[in-house]
Amino acid sequence: MGELNLENLKKYKDEILKAEITSLLALWEKINPGKQNKSQINIIKKFLSNWEYIIRDKKLKILEEEIDLWNDFLNNWRNKWRSQKDNKYLLQVLYGIGESLNSGIDKGFPDDNAKLEPENDRWLSNSFGSFKNKIIYLSLDKDTINNIISNLECYIKNFLDSESINWDEIKLIKKKIKNLYYRLLSDDRFPINDVSLWEQAYMATTMFKASLSEYILKNNNIQSLPKRMDVRWRILGIQYDKLRLAEKGYKPQQIQWYREVSNEIDDEIKKLLEYDYPIGNEIYRDETGVYFLVGEDLGEDLKNGSSLVKLSDDLKEIKDKIIKIFKDKSFDEFYPAIFLTKPSRGIMNLTHLLEAAKENFLKVDLSKKGNDICIERSNSGRAVGICQVCGQRLVFERDKSDENKNICDICLKEKTQGRIERWFKNRDKETIWIDELKDKNDKIALITMKFELHDWLNGDMLNSLLVREKDFNAYFSMIKDLLNLIKSELSKEELESLEIDNTAEDKINKFLLLYDAGGIYEPFNEVYETLKKNKNIDNVTGRHKDLVKRLLVEDWIEDFSFFDKSSRMITINKKKNKSIQDSLQDNNAKGHLYKIFAINYLILQIYNTLLERSIGDRWEEFICERLEDKDKNQGEHKIDFDKRKIYWNNLNDSDIEFLSTLILQFLFRKNPSPARLRRIWESTKEFLEEIKSDLCAFAGIEENRRKRFYWEWKDVKVINSNNNISDKEYQDGDSLFWADKDKIYLISYIKDLKAGKEFNLKESTGNGNVIASVLYTDNTKFEYYQPYISIIEPTPISWQFIIPAEYVPNLIDNVMKKYYENFKFVYGKLPLHIGIVVQDYKKPLYVGIKALRIIRRDVEDTEKLILKEKACKIKNVLKCQKIEESLNDTQNYFSLYSGSHKKGYEFYLKPNDKNKKWISSIDKLRDDEEINIIPNTFDFEFLDTNTRRNDIYYDDNNKYKRKINFKSGRPYDLDTWKKFKKFKELFSKNNISGSIRSTKLQNLISVIYDKWEDLVSDSNQIKNDTEAIKAFLASSFVNILKLNNDKELADGIKELVDIDKTEKDEGIYEALKEKMTTENLQLFLDMFEFWHTTLKEV
Incomplete structure (x- = not known):
């Protein structure tokens, strides 16, 4: 690898950016309503040639070569780029290389006759086969569409004519193109309607931009045009632990600061690498950092033989700028690790960085971190401790305040007081007051929703999807x-x-x-x-x-x-x-x-x-390993990937069988193109974002629960007219208020607030004297707010947030309903895990957040989550389909499963021999045939003590169930949620027999606890008594709950332990005795724990 000339990048920055925006028009032909986006609408620009009068004569000078953006780039580029020899076609050739790789891999090889149905009602699916939306031409009228195009035309003309490039203008143009392309098909063949024109165009442009920047960095003039086989890319990761940052905050305001500053850092880095030093584009962002596609030669191999590489020393200036963003934004508190992947032709290597994230967090670059710690400081007094928020800066006597005793000056001003000012300007948005989130029992629920997305991001799971039958x-x-x-x-x-x-x-x-x-x-x-x-x-x-x-x-x-x-x-x-x-x-x-x-x-x-x-x-490594090619002498090799060559005479019969399988698999499967992988994580991220945008509806939070009452100054009775009411927090018992300028806000949720209630406001700290009072009446003014707190923003993988605990059941119901709408065709292949931590609202928030980090259950090997299920389970999930989905037989392409059968297609689901499996469409399997799935799961923990979080520990050798024997039933398959709901129905306080049953239930629970240790003991003596224990417990169910006299309850208990309801009530004892397994008893105890101990509903 030669030297990289950063001065060239700076010199030709504007040219790179103009070429980038121009390249986003290269696929314009696809918007033509007469082609794949079929519609009767008449638009003003159907063809790429319609842009000629805007772009012609627009010239760029790159490496001293003058390039006409129309004649030398866009004009007929698709048919000409492969045969170009003149240096002035550099842009056309680089774009053609990137687009051909992205498009060729993306489309795969669907049947040309498999056109999307309905033919005149075209639609896009998400990456998992479910209906997403109809094309934009079917939802907007002609005038609106043409106005969008005319507006875009104006912006692009002004941009190309401009002598100074503006970052905000670039973002705006991309946003306008996205809004048009995102609801248009890239291809009208089924099932490749899962990639929109936007993903196709954006990733082709991103590959082009990265290659162009790399070429400019490596050369001082255009010596020759690049060859397609020589072009590869890397992924640059700026990694830091956003979840760990959230754990630092002990107040919602501080959590919000860490969340927002992370977004600001990512956005600043995006501007730095896309605009200031345009080496590539952002392709991915999650809780581990932000990631960019860049050219191959921007990385240098590490000497330790690592699969990751470092940023080239020639780009130290860029690296220093990245570090400075962290230094300035975090006030010298946290820094990133910066690594790149090995080069490849796609972006599947992204998972190499994600897998190494935890390890990389320990390799952060601290070269710019200050280390001046002075115990004595004359103007602030002597240091009295370490800040309990940042954990780095010293706290001095002067920094201490009554309400924030051990917090440094920066954390107080920036992360606490500054957040209140921002809240005040956005009071209708999510709250920053934990008291507004307590439920009727003073509980809050910290929730994580997490997709096991790893095998989708590395492309493995796409091997279980087809493009043709x-x-x-x-x-x-x-x-x-x-x-x-x-x-x-x-x-x-x-x-x-x-x-x-x-x-x-x-x-x-x-x-x-x-x-x-x-x-x-x-x-x-x-x-x-x-x-x-x-x-x-x-x-x-x-x-x-x-x-x-x-x-x-x-x-x-x-x-x-x-x-x-x-x-x-x-x-x-x-x-x-x-x-x-x-x-x-x-x-x-x-x-x-x-x-x-x-x-x-x-x-x-x-x-x-x-x-x-x-x-x-990884497929290259697997192929070489499978062909035993690694240790062979030069003349004995079977494949040379660098030369793109197969040495056919060296192949034996086994090799040919192996390669035949792979070739067929790569022809039939959905291919992991850059565009498709981007669509995958956009689909899961949008799922979580849509839940966040309407969280009150998903959680069933009533309108009255979203009211924040306030009193104007004229309605406030000041006790001592000589006292001014300062802008700060006040309280009356457990009720908190915030005074700001001319209003006082009630910032606590109060159950059953009655007219005539008077509040006497006292300072939260001080002598406790009443300063003012306010009276709640039926006419007290109110404003609406959102009763939740985001801990992190939704990412493609997860979202963490806090809501009042009593709404958790509604949330689970509605999230799963949405899951089935969006991901039914890949049920069992795209698992969603919901982790719930409930605690008293007065407990330290960081305790719950640390517990939430554990209960999100980070799984290193998803194969350990696989369960055997009957095919009928998937068939039941697929019964409810939209017309568009059923017309195209979507399940035949997306709902393929491995199992005990030998039907369908024998593919390598992962690049190793043990994962060569037969997969078959669910429709081709008998109802009773066993298939492999990874279930959706949920787990919960009630933190009645701070140390309870230590109970959340998963056993990776037991399908990531809880390690503690007493809780080893958790997490539960979300299909078990139906039983949880049935349990509440039977024993709820709202049930007409609820109070009577509740007393009986608690007696039964005590009996089960008494016998639990004996039941799970390894003692041989006790093992011999197991049948007697089961008989005793079955008798306890019957006698304590009076099942022979309560048919509704008896039928409900049968449902909970999977006893056929046709079983006669007289025989319930014998049936129950067979069902007194540790799994059923554990489930019964956990349902009681959830509804009684945690939510106080039974």
Whole structure:
């Protein structure tokens, strides 16, 4: 790798940014209502050529080369970029490389005839097959659409004409393009309607921008145009632990500060790397940091052999700027780790950074951190301790206040008092007062919702989705035959001995029809038939002549045994040798050119399918390992990924079977393109964002519960007219108030607040004298607020927040309803975990947040979560489909599962031998067949003491269940939530028999606790008594709960422990005895813990 010239990047910054915005128009043809986004609407710009009059004559000077943005870049770029030789086409070639890789991988090879239905009612799905929205043309009228386009046209014209580039202007243009593209299809074939035009355009532009910036950094002039096979990218991660930051705050205001400053830091870094030093674009952001796509040569390998690399030393200036953003924004409190991935052709390596995040958090760059700690400070007094918020700065005598005794001056002013000022300006948004979140029992619930997204981000789970339905065994056999054909024909020592019979022709055609017909099959068929019939390359049409010449040059012929590399001659037969060029004219040779073309064309497609989609990724490592290629000598290698070459003669039968499986898999599966991976995390992030945006509805928080009462100054009775009421916090018992300017706000939730209630306001600290009073009446004014607190912002992986505890059941109900709407087709493959921590609102908030960090359950190996389930379970989930979903048989492409069967497709679900599994559409399986799923789960913990969080510890050897025996039933499959609800229904205080049953229930619970240790004991003596214990417990259920006299309760208990309701009531004892398992008893105890101890509902 050569040196990187940062001065070049600065010099050509504006040119890079103008080229970037221009490139976002390259796919404009796709908005045409006459094509994939079919509609009767008439728009003013249907074609890319409609932009010519805006863009023509707009020139950029890059590395001293003048480039016309229209003639040398956008104009007919798709058909021209591969054949360009002149340096002025640098932009066109770089964009073509990025777009072709992104688009080719993204689309995969769906059936050309599988058009999206309904044909005249086009729609987009999310990444998981569920209906997302109809195309924008079906929801907005012609005038509105044309106004959007005209507005965009105006902004782009002004931008390209401008001599000074503005960051806000760039963001605005991208936002306007996104708003148009995001609701348009990139392709109208099903099932690839899961990627919008925006993801396609944004990722193509991002790859282009990264490559252009890298080229400018590496060169002082344009010496030659880059080759497609040489272009790769890295992912640059700026990593820091946002969850750990949230744990620092002991007041909501401080948590809010850490959350917002993290967003500000990410946004500042985005501006730095996309605008100030435009080396790439942001592609991902979550609780571990923010990530960018950059060129390959921006990274330098570490000497320790790590899979991660460091930012090039030539870019130290950029690195220092990143560090300075953290220093300034965090007040020198926290810093990032900065690493890049190994290079690859896609973005699946992102997970390498995510997996290493915890380790990388320990490798933060502290080069700019101050270390001046002075115990004595004359103007502040002597240091009295360490700040309990930041944990770094000293607290001095002068810093101390009565209400914030151990907090440094910065944390007090910036993270506490400053947040109150911001709250006051946004009082209708989420609260910062924990007292407003207590429920009727003074409890708050801290909640995490977390997707196990790892296997989607690295592309593994896409191996269980299809782009087309075909007979796996038939096509596997065909591809194996073709690979053997290639190997056989390459070994022929005479050109005239090459043989492609009718059977081979049929198989070649059938294989190529798996690809894009217009782009792959038809060119081959036309050239093949021409060469076979006319035996002359001159008869090939001009548009395909370059392709023929490319596949008949030495680089492509050298692998045939009839070619002598030393003499560079072709052996036509035993009597005749010719050079390659002469062979093209030799009568004996010309009749065999079509065979060379066919073999090389096959090899080209296999290289593009197999090598391009695995290079630089775990699949490359797996292929090399599986072929035992790592330790071989140079001449014995089977695949060279750097040269994009397969050494066919070195392959054995086992190798050919293996490669045939992979080729077929890569043809049939959904491909992990940059655009599709971006759509995946956008889908899960939007799911969480939509819940946040309407959280009150999801949690069922009533309108009255969202009222904050306040009193204007004229309604406040001041006790001593000489006393001014300062802007600060006041209290009356447990009720808190905030005075600000001319109003006093009640910032505590008070259950059953009655008219006539008078509050006597005292200072929260001080002598406790009443300063003023206010009277609550039916006419007291109020404003609405949002009774929740975000701990972190929603990310593609998770969201953490706080709500009143009593609304948790409503939230679970509605979140799961939304889950099934959005992700039903991948139920069991995209698990959602809900973790709930409930505590008294007066307890230290950081205790609950630390517990929440644990209960989010970070899983390193999702395979350990797999359960066996009956296929009927998935079928029940899929019964409720939208018309659009059912018309396209969505489940046949998305709802494929492995299990005990051997049906469907035998794929490597992960790049290792143990994960070669048969997957089949759920519709093709019997109801009673077992399949593998990862269930949605929920866990909860009531922190009655601070140390209770130590109970939250997961056993990775037992499906990540709780380690503590007494709670090892948690977390529960969310399908068990139905039983939790049934338990409440049976024993709720609102039930007509609830109070009577509640007393009986508590007696039964005591009995179960008494026998629990005996039941789970390893003692042989006690094991022998197990049946007696079960009999005793069954009898206790019957007798204590009076089940023989309470049919409703008896039926309910049957439901809780899975006893057939048709079982006669007289036989309930015997049935219960069989169900007195530790799992059922544990569930019963946990349901009591949840509804009685935690929520006080039974």
